[in-house]
Amino acid sequence: MPSLRRLLLSTLTAAAIVVPAGPLAVAAQDETVDGAEHRSVALEPVATATSAESADVLRGTVALDPREVSVVGLRWSGDADSGARMRLHDGQAWGEWTPLEKGVATGPDMQGSGEWGTEAAVVLEADRVQVELSQEAQQATVETWTSKVTAADVAQVESMPTTDASNEGVIIGRRADWAGDMELIPSSGPVLSRPKLGVTIHHTATSAYYEPQDVPAMLRSIYNYHARTLDWRDIGYNALVDRYGRAWEGRSGGLENNVQGAHSYGMNADWFGLSSLGNHEISPVPQAELGALAVTTAWALDQHGADVNGTVTYTNEYLDWTRRLPVLHGHRDVYATSCPGWRLYQLFGTLRSQVAAQQQQDRSAVQRIGGADRYAVAAGLAKEAAVHGARTAYLTQGAEIADALGVGPVASRTGSAVLLTRTQGVPGPTLDALEDLGTEEVVVVGGETAVSPGVERSLRQQGYAVRRVAGANRYDTAVQLSREQRWTGGTVYLASGSNLADALGGGAAAAHTDAPMLLTHPGHLTTVTAARLAEMQPARVVVLGGTGAVENSVVRQAEELLPWASVERIGGTNRYTTSALVAQDAFPEASSAVVASGSAPVDAVAGTQLAADREAPLLLTRKTCRTSAVDEAYSSLGIGLSRLAGGTGVLGWDAGARRC
Structure with a gap:
């Protein structure tokens, strides 16, 4: 039986109306920014822990509208690795606890000086989310950004072809295509004169079973979390791809330029951040998504004169290491994280072969x-x-x-x-x-x-x-x-x-x-x-x-x-x-x-x-x-x-x- 949310999306597609927001009790509603609801709730200590280690934890619960697209994350000060995890309530019961990625630094250049946040987790079809952190964290809050799927989102996705090998060009949706009427912060990392050295692949730890119409709202929510909660001034990734094979522009400054991103600590100036919209620690990678990753990666490497089969000796001054890195690598290769998920990471050999074939075609992006x-x-x-x-x-x-x-x-x-x-x-x-x-x-x-x-x-x-x-x-x-x-x-x-x-x-x-x-x-x-x-x-x-x-x-x-x-x-x-x-x-x-x-x-x-x-x-x-x-x-x-x-x-x- 289709979910309530999918029935509403079907109605939206047919009637071109905005999904109505019904009454729903929420833990907090701090502000509305460009049509997106932002909630920030302080985590409270609990005496009886639910964690496997039976340690005291900080916990917070926020109500969500299951008909809309939400991003959930945590922000705190203290130790970067604070054991963050979350679980979702689907209207009937709580699901299993899922670990969140290790903390990432906040601030414009990911230089938070002890201020940390988790990667954004996109949540669909849940009416509540509960999060936990270890009690060593201070000033901990759960942050949610919720966006509605609009008629304009439906029309945009329907008008935009997928990026697959059958198209002559590499079609990439603009920022304005997913932002809609949202007022984007017109700034990001600097545009550098030197070329990128390669591509770092990420995933967004997102539910893998979203609808095509969800994607613009997902990107708006990720943008708000990155730009406003983590203080990165913009979405962190240079580009993103969805499970249906569409590619989307991320950080501002022009895809053709070396725009400094905010996607990997100590790597942002020299590496193109490309993220998959999906949780590939637990979900398989659709062929359309893998193809979009290959086509977009090949185009990005061509712009910067890099060969997917090459390697680069790179020094990360912030993390104090020097490594021989593949031109195409995963976030886990340069930071203590499971990103981009083992199901995607194990396909990197196939991905590199597809990228190499695409680089031979020297296609233009459109x-x-x-x-x-x-x-x-x-x-x-x-x-x-x-x-x-x-x-x-x-x-x-x-x-x-x-x-x-x-x-x-x-x-x-x-x-x-x-x-x-x-x-x-x-x-x-x-x-x-x-x-x-x-x-x-x-x-x-x-x-x-x-x-x-x-x-x-x-x-x-x-x-x-x-x-x-x-x-x-x-x-x-x-x-x-x-x-x-x-x-x-x-x-x-x-x-x-x-x-x-x-x-x-x-x-x-x-x-x-x-x-x-x-x-x-x-x-x-x-x-x-x-x-x-x-x-x-x-x-x-x-x-x-x-x-x-x-x-x-x-x-x-x-x-x-x-x-x-x-x-x-x-x-x-x-x-x-x-x-x-x-x-x-x-x-x-x-x-x-x-x-x-x-x-x-x-x-x-x-x-x-x-x-x-x-x-x-x-x-x-x-x-x-x-x-x-x-x-x-x-x-x-x-x-x-x-x-x-x-x-x-x-x-x-x-x-x-x-x-x-």
């Missing part, structure tokens, strides 16, 4: 910033780029992108957002993004025909400071945008004001090289643009696109106007090739790229802000594949991660990984 329409996509791109918020947002018309071409380089100089609006009113996703980003000033781009005065009035009534940047036409608007910043790169990008496709990759290149983008008539250099070029006196002018976009007469006029400057055309036989050539000209190397559809230019314009933030090029692809020129750009620049800008209607998951 993430998606999508939405129901162009306005939602732009809002998602803005929030992905501006994790610390954006005081200023540039607002441009979503139906006609000519005015928006020059916005990306301007906005990137000050970390401003780029959002889209309708002519007569601001769409809901844009308004939500303005609020979420903490925006104070909105800069409307374009004339009143493009964005009506009513939009300005509405935004002012909502408390925003509003101003407009506009010219007599699109060419003049581009000039006025260029006056928003002081440019020091010595380069100007020049694009057609009517044939816009070849210009789409230029915004990210201009942002990277600290250059503005100006527009010209295809057949002649417009007067207002020529005047601005003469005023700026650039050392280099990059003309975007072939002669079908910008004729040779424009190049000659620019050369006559600026005889000291290098006037160069970068263009290919089509928009895809042009975007690849522009990227290779502006970027000596890049670990990631923002990918937009060559047939959805508005997503490319909005994607410039994310590309600028990640110091990445913006490349155009077909709906389901990368052209040979774009594929060559991936190879020459060393791109390993594609961030798709747009929904599945314009870009398939393979667009960032498969060659046409």
